[in-house]
Amino acid sequence: MSLENTISEAIKTAMREKDRVALDSLRAVKAQILLLQTEARGAEVTPEQEIAILQRMIKQRKDSFEQFSAQGRNDLAEVEEAQMKIIEKFLPKQLTPEELEAEIRNIISQTGAESAKDLGKVMGAASKALAGKSDGKSISEMAKKLLS
Known part of the structure; x- marks a missing residue:
């Protein structure tokens, strides 16, 4: 439906x-x-x-x-x-902070990102992969934290 x-x-x-x-x-x-x-x-x-x-x-x-x-x-x-x-209620189940961190760590390893310079690469992949499961602000904050 x-x-x-x-x-x-x-x-x-x-x-x-x-x-x-x-x-x-x-x-x-x-x-x-x-x-x-x-x-x-x-x-x-x-x-x-x-x-x-x-x-x-x-x-x-x-x-x-x-x-x-x-x-x-x-x-x-x-x-x-x-x-x-x-x-x-109409959005897919939202990721917990722990699940979000695991997903972004996986995306970082897939993209080969090493530093904050690679944030754009990670954000592009993460935004597509996590669409609807987490908001952009949370994705960005977690990616910055993991890349710093």
């Missing part, structure tokens, strides 16, 4: 349960998917593109959460956090 169909079913469930936060979050995801389909002009939307949409939406909500928290607007921060948790 495609992400769009999964989201549509989740929207129906949220409507039946009268879960406003879930409904708003899921409608936003569906809107982004439809926008991507429109931009693709009939071309099939790949799972990688769908994952990228979800990750971007989670990042946006995380940034908003941090800003609202810093400003003392806990009411708005709670909504952003709840939406983040709902959207995360």
Whole structure:
């Protein structure tokens, strides 16, 4: 089942349960998917593109959460956090820090990287290999740590 169909079913469930936060979050995801389909002009939307949409939406909500928290607007921060948790359910299982470190060590050995100069090579391979399993910031931080 495609992400769009999964989201549509989740929207129906949220409507039946009268879960406003879930409904708003899921409608936003569906809107982004439809926008991507429109931009693709009939071309099939790949799972990688769908994952990228979800990750971007989670990042946006995380940034908003941090800003609202810093400003003392806990009411708005709670909504952003709840939406983040709902959207995360549709991502593949995220890697733990230990699993991420093992994956990046493997990528470093495959690419032959030896120092921080090779970070670009490692990041390119890691971003492709770990798409959806970890966010770019975590991948970058771990790669920098292991290459220094």
